[in-house]
Amino acid sequence: MGIVDGNAMAGLMHDLFARDMTTVGYKCGSCGRTGVLAEMMVYMSGPGTVARCRDCDAILVMLTERRGMYCIDTPGLA
Template sequence: MTELDANSAAGPLTLLFGRDVTLAVGICAMCGTTGPLGETVMYGPAPGTVLRCPQCSNVLMTIVEAPDRLLATMPGLRLLSVPTGGTS
């Protein structure tokens, strides 16, 4: 698969979450690196989209588009914080 900037995953991520989450912050379960999904390393698009930690290459998330559903795993994320747009 081809290595791409994870902002290329905006399409599959939007299908999964219903909005652009490239600014959502994740924490790698393996090395603890914290950063936006848009700064991860993406491989894809076929047979699916794979997001990897830019520091340790741990698989953070996979997204596969099937004909009638999306299949997603997030085995390498300790936490995913998605901004709601509200104020605190």
């Protein structure tokens, strides 16, 4: 699977947060871009899901599942 937008994470994010997360705002800690989760560039072909900034390609969100638990890391969010 190639690059998709943040809507591809909508189901999983709803399961984790019990609400529609696609309209939640963010700010990139690297370039300062602001937007909503639905606008992020998402890569789902690896061992987890990685969402990157559309402007500078910084990693904003990483989602992985291990032994039935989800781990969420947000290294690029300001």
